[in-house]
Amino acid sequence: MVQGVVVENGVIQNINPATGQLIEPAVNVTSPEELENIISAANASQPSWSDKTLSERIEAIRQGLIAVEPIGDELASVITEEMGKVSAEAKLEVSNAIGLKDGWLDMVKEANEDVHLGGGEEGKAESIVVRDPLGVVVVISPWNFPAGEIPFLAIPALVAGNTVIVKPSEVTPRSGELFCRALASSLPEGVLQVVQGDGKTGEQLISSDDIHMVAMTGSTATGKKIMNVCSKKLKRLVLELGGKDPMVVFKDADLDKAANDAVAFSLFNCGQVCCAVERVYVDESIQNEFEQKVLDVAKKYKVGNPTDADTTIGPLASQVQRENVSKQVEAAVKEGAKVLYQSDCPDDRHANFYPVTVLSSLKQVMPIQNLETFGPVVAMSTFDGTEEAAIEMANSSEFGLASYVYTTDLTKGSRVARKIRSGQVGINCYSILEAQPACPWIGHKQSGFGSHSGMDGFRSFSVPKSIVFTTNAPK
Template identity: 50%
Template sequence: MVQGVAIEDGCIVDTDPATGEVIARVRCTPTSEVPAMVARARAAQPAWAATPLAERVSMLKGACASLADRRDELVETIVREMGKVRAEAEEEVSGAIGRATYVEQIGAANAPRQIDNGLVVRDAHGVVVVCSPWNFPADEPLLLCLPALCAGNAVILKPSEVVPLVGAIVGDALRRALPEGVLQLAQGDGAVGAALVQADVQMVAMTGSSATGKKIMAACAPGLKRLVLELGGKDPMICFADADLERAADDAVAFSLFNCGQVCCSVERVYVAEAIKSQFEALCALKAAAFTAGSGFDADVRIGPMVSAMQRDAVAAQLDEAVKAGARVLAQAPVKPGAPPGATYFPATVLTDVPEECAIHRAETFGPLVVISPFDGSEASAARLANDSEYGLAAYVYTRDLGKAARVACKIRAGQVGINNWSLAKAPTRCPWVGAKGSGFGYHSGDDGWRQFSVPKSLIFDDASLVPTEIDGTAVVRD
């Protein structure tokens, strides 16, 4: 997950990737201020943890709902800071505002539970650092902050330096809804993130690149700090000969190009059975041609600019290497004319017959490329190719034979496998979002993920009849 942003005179130089113009200069949090922030969080946390769970849930629901007051500002800022097209920004903001059910589910996951003559209660870790990414700048901070806060932790949120203004809006909504010191916002680049990770905190939750995740894990090891890391992916899509080709081609293109391909679970490798390769390629080329690149504010544009020049150049380098190695470009969608010199547009591109040794098959691309390769159509080859990666975030299997789909899915080492669908769009919120292999550590979302923000403690009674029916006003759930 390459990005790139300038820091000048202690400020983030926040630029519009569609124009290259400076939007704002945002003050970085000096690393010297980090100990005081941690001290404030530690002082506020015990009272917050002692607040009844139902009250914590209510306050957090109110924080999400309050984002509606700044809906238009939030949508516009997302488009300007990271280049997302308006329709995608509106969808993200609506999801963030509507997180009430999500918060209720987190609360239910944290409720005390009776297991025979035992009572399992949950203790907050203490102070949690949340480092959120730039590709979903409004919703991703909530996916980590909400379970951390609901569990009774105090949180220091550091949004990506690429999207400091969006991060400030989300952070402000949380801060205003909660007691003083429970949620604090830190701004800055990796130096600020490193200072927070190395501070006297009890947990770090981060969504970002695998390289950064490894650095965080190493920094947290001496203190045995708890971790939730949702990292990169190189997600394969398997298209068998009996698949619904129209749907498969639609999804291969749409979910390779969604958010300009800047999604951890984007389709990045498409393996299509040789028997249908030509037909599938033609469909993909036709569909991708409609993905015109341009300003996210233009209604006729399907993808916006890459988030930065560094990101664009990394994708261009992968494409150039693949073409020189023998890959064929089947189609490139247009870039809307009139782009200013500082714009970071990259045309949606479909290519095929990419040699396996190319970086485009190995490294995370995070850009608007549809990469097609043939395979012999067998289940064994499908699983082998899907697993031929250091990553294991998501995978996708397309076939009308659901028994075959299930067999192949179970052989793929990935946290989630979409069967004739894109799992990010279809997964229930109570399903955990997991990165296998180099794609993560710990669980993100779902009951399993939400419970990682606290420690279970078992209270053992002489007899099941002695277990109380409520704890601090929260009803005990009987398993």
């Protein structure tokens, strides 16, 4: 999603979305000359970093995550200031990132270990698969999880023996840099570096012949641009892109839980989550009952200053984002959608607050049913209650990141889940919160390219190489 952040005279205009005021200190854009020096340093440092043992790299990264702990409160405050995330959610984001130093990091290590395939009997060759690093990996991180998303891409790349250059989103430049500086404090010089700027800087970075891979979490439109640039040199890619994630509610579902989750995961992070619930399909026979339950839950949310303890919804990250949400809602209402509820919200034309909004009677042709909304909107429509209709409606999108099915009949839930084309399906749960750490995270269709997380994802940052040998001299 384009945020409309302005770069003037080599400085990012970093604006607090809750006040409309510029954030100080200013963040300078990395100049082309500085960019070349950073790329050179990354290439110069890569061989010695790769020469370290896997255990040595893991331990250095573990210490880097530990180094984030003392600045945890500061980092959470900066996240709230830059993108408007409420304080409790910002602190959780930082805590989750630090927590990767334990079992998750051990899984990344396991994914990069040599694999012995046997052999070695007399006259038989032995085979071992090792992992070759790619070189220098660029990580382009998103604004909606400015600290939490970086390690999912940067750490597997580092563990594999690559050096990494992170470009934080220009919407949250200080958050990304603060996290990376702490993580880099335990690493050799040049192994993990940061550049700042907008899409122009990103294009200059990934266009360099001395960059060997790009990993990005962001919009599908940006992902396509990156793929086009990287195709010229066949650079490897991992792209975790947009979503328009459906939630199907059958009449036999636990309606209280389904209503709570429909609201909670439409509104989490002000709805600015790639796997947010953005389309709720309700069995038409329970429409009225379910909508009332949704209203009862939605009315408990409060839009306000993200630093206030009782605020549950902060501002959207930018004015452009607020305008996008407003246009989608207005267009839907004009085409016949019903506004069941809109909350109060601060009336500040300089800030980016938008009310919690509950819509009903949406039609599949409406833009709000097809384009990412990324805002605090619960968008509901109905289906005839059949599995076939549920599957058809869930799949009626160019995206396929995550999906959700609510039913007490787990056999039916499993049937439907297997036929929905998305990377994760949660049955009676929000899958990204409940999934095992080893689960991959990537989407179907225009929601992703490559593999992110899980064993397959951890191995995306290296090339498997087979070493085949025998101790027997040929006769």
